[in-house]
Amino acid sequence: MLSVEKQVLQVQAATKGSLKEAAKGRLARQSPKVSLASAAAAHSRLNRRNNAKQTQVKKRQSLVSATRFRRGRRRASNSGHRPTHEDVNTRSIVSVLAQSTDGAAEEDAQSGLWKLRAERFKTSLQFIALPYKQPYAALDACKVADYVVFVLSPNVEVDVWGDTLLRTLQAQGLPDVITVIASDAPMEPKDKPGIMKSLLSFMQYFVPSQSRVFDLHSSSDALNAVRALCEGKPSDVKWREGRTWVLGEKVCWEDGTLSVTGVVRGAALSANRLMHLPNYGDFQISKVHFVCSVAAAFKIGCGGMDVESTLLAEPDVLDADSLVSSNDPDDLANEQTWPTEEEMRAAQNGGDIHEAIPDAKKGTTPKTVRKIPKGMSEYQAAWIIDESDEDDGAGDAEDREDAEMDEEEMVEVPIRGDDAEMETDSKRSVAFQDLDVEEEDRQLASWRNRKREEEDDVAFPDEIDTPLDVPARTRFQRYRGLRSFRTSPWDPYETLPRDYARIFQFEDFKRTERAVKRRAEDESGVEPGVRVTVYLEDVPREAAQQVPGLPFITFGLLQHEHKKTVLNFTVQRNTEYDGSVRTPYSHTRGGGKGPNNVHKFERYLHHGVTNVATVYGPVVYGKQPCLLLRETEDPLSPALVAMGSFLHPDTTRVIAKRIILTGHPFKIHKKTATIRYMFFNSGDIEYFKPIQLHTKYGRTGHMRESLGTHGYFKAHFDGPINQMDTVCMSLYKRVYPKWSETWKQGQASGSSDAMEE
Incomplete structure (x- = not known):
């Protein structure tokens, strides 16, 4: 026993090196029974831990399985059934899909939802079965659906309402789409391949990702349709993210x-x-x-x-x-105050209550030096208009030649009554004779015999006729002339309407x-x-x-999405809509904001042109879709006019409405011409005289003087003009959208003019 104990002590005291040397390379062999038993014990412990963990997770999932969604694959999903024509019964479609999984669909009488428990796929489905001709319900259902099931018929073509529905849903944004074919009787075997191919091609026009259509008369296709709903991972619509x-x-x-x-x-x-x-x-x-x-x-x-x-x-x-x-504008803040009695007495006395302005001393006021012809008095010279600022090259040889020829052509013509006048007080005056009233009316009617409809708006955009009964300076007093529409400055806060005091403006919207x-x-x-x-x-x-x-x-809604502001949407006209589309659209030539942020108002929305629609509305974030629908005689079948997306809420965007007053060259002598039919009295000519003229062939010029009493005037241009040319004057004024109201289904549509001056 001592020796044994000693050996034990020696072994316990031995180092690793001594043990290695004593072993001489031999390895200790363990019994296979011992190794298998230890491995089985360790594996058994892991199994017990895994089983306990899985049981715990399973219990936890079972408690919330009916109320929560798993990430990725949905535990339950919403699907919307939409018929594309009247020959489809959506309720029967749900029953067919339920029978393919050996289950039964239950309908909630209040909500109209069909619930299907697909035990085979361990998934529950919830169907929104929509009736025929319910476009607004289809739009709302598509906003919340994970899948959209379109039901087609092999016997009846898609009608106009179904085509409009597909285009409208496509413009709004579709989730994953599944297309099925349903009918009372199965298709003929020889006709089935052609019909399936035709319907697939039709759906791929609206949903290019479609790869096949399912025939519900085939049990395998019905099962595959349910499998696509249960096992697929629905892709989310972009504009729904974060909502x-x-x-x-x-x-x-x-x-x-x-x-x-x-x-x-x-x-x-x-x-x-x-x-x-x-x-x-x-x-x-x-x-x-x-x-x-x-x-x-x-x-x-x-x-x-x-x-x-x-x-x-x-x-x-x-x-x-x-x-x-919206804000509550304070009308008293912008109210004009009347002058006090002291200010009125001071004004009557010719002075100011604070400080009287002294008269200028003699010799301090600069005199304007003007050249006048020989023999002309100072009184006569006072009526000569100084046009040195308007004509850059007035002193060149060609202009002098024109002036000499004008003098040679001047002749004395007797005046008939009070309807004509002759201006011969200066060398620049022109002898002119008015036509009689009947002849003037006849020629004016012939000139104005032109259409101003939408089809002519492309050839003659913004052209209007000057009224005969109202002076142009009164009718167009709110318009202004711009030297350059693209670069001329325009204050975006000038004379804003009262509605602009009600909206909210963002300093930095992004x-x-x-x-x-x-x-x-x-x-x-x-x-x-x-x-x-x-x-x-x-x-x-x-x-x-x-x-x-x-x-x-x-x-x-997200924060601030209830507040009203100015919204701008990019819209493009539906290629299938043939009616006239008026207001409230603007267009920027060349795109972009431009140096002055002024954009031209368009009277009509033409095909192939992307315009901007401006409205008062609640704030939105992201590229939200925009649909423009017009009610028809059938309230359940609106027409899709245009579609687009949200652009920005720019309140400083100036929408300028342009009008073009046109005149006809009556007599032409090189760069100088007599123009008629643009105005009808001399007062309008003097009022609009500073505004530049242009012609359809690219010439520019200015009005010189009034001729006669019927609104004829003399104009000078930068080059010779043609007798077939048309003289134009462009005038602009800013327009604003009308205040919007919440629209309700069945509500009568308002006026088509959605802009106010």
């Missing part, structure tokens, strides 16, 4: 409070932000409650009833958005947009996938009267 929406499953109204029960979708729901109800406006949130789903209610023994268990969110009084959408979106991402709220009841305050009772079969949708 919240709730599809109402249950809607109740009591004492002005509207409660909407549904699943939060999109971004997190914040109780501090406003909610938008289509057709009724924006409303504040009073509280948000968590609601158990039907499946969860059965598990806890509530008989499948909705149970509100927890208060999830309430608005913060200091941070909640208000319902103030910076504000980034700050709002960053705050929305960091702000705490109800996460997507949670089934809640949202309570909205001060909602009218008719908002709760949900139409059976149509979706009830609420959208969450």
